[in-house]
Amino acid sequence: MELGAMPELKKYMKRVMPFVAMIKENLEKNGPRVLDLELEFDERAVLLENIVYLTNSLELDQIDMVFASEADDKVKEDCCPGKPFCVFRSEPGVSVSMLNPQPASGLFSTKIEIRHGDSKDSIIRRLSRVNRGIKDLSKVKLMRFEDPVLGPRRIPILGKEEEGKLAISDSSVFHISLEKSTVQMSDNGLKMDIGDTLVYLVQ
Known part of the structure; x- marks a missing residue:
């Protein structure tokens, strides 16, 4: 009910209950650290450190890494800490x-x-x-x-x-x-x- 009262969450209400259920399940499984707003490690630094391995093992020409805030709405919606969102493209x-x-x-x-x-x-x-x-x-x-x-x-x-x-x-x-x-x-x-x-x- 509290989340439903927030105007910025109105359009996401269909996702609120599954989100709350997931957080509750994770809380029971992993303890209060799941409520942390930041990861315990620098996710971007880890990905950049392994970018050559990722590029070669995924058989890609290049990987560009950007923050979700710099991407389009689809990425902003689906990307979250610990779960990077991938967009594949083919260059001419x-x-x-x-x-x-x-x-x-x-x-x-x-x-x-x-x-x-x-x-x-x-x-x-x-x-x-x-x-x-x-x-x-x-x-x-x-x-x-x-x-x-x-x-x-x-x-x-x-x-x-x-x-x-x-x-x-x-x-x-x-x-x-x-x-x-x-x-x-x-x-x-x-x-x-x-x-x-x-x-x-x-x-």
Whole structure:
């Protein structure tokens, strides 16, 4: 009755009784600490500390963590301490060929989507989900052709798989144009086209 008299709870009255029943049950089971308004630990800090594990084990490209107060009404309604609310989304991308020129490696050429803001690591992670032959991501070297137009058309020379190619650094950031279906990469203030093919080597 007290909760029903609160104007801010009027529209939530259907949920009040189940909420009260849940709190009562938790109180009997776990004691008065269930009435605490804050958790005993910093939930956000724990999630951020484990974000790499969560990203990899859930096979996601990226996890953005925000407070419920910064989200829309649906999240504000359903999110509560100890029970984070997940929203999944798919970002548009531009398809690029991933070429592996190593002979007898058992690794195949494939296509993956490059998304705006991608880094070298995010591309390698996405590649490893498509190509299960890649076990150790730290051994993957990502490269681009010096000449993005002619480079992919040249026949690779045995033992010279890196010739005519440049390594992509950790600081590189990828940019896409969905209208033109093109991919550019920026590094140290320089922007360059990468064409429609990247090269990966497993060392």
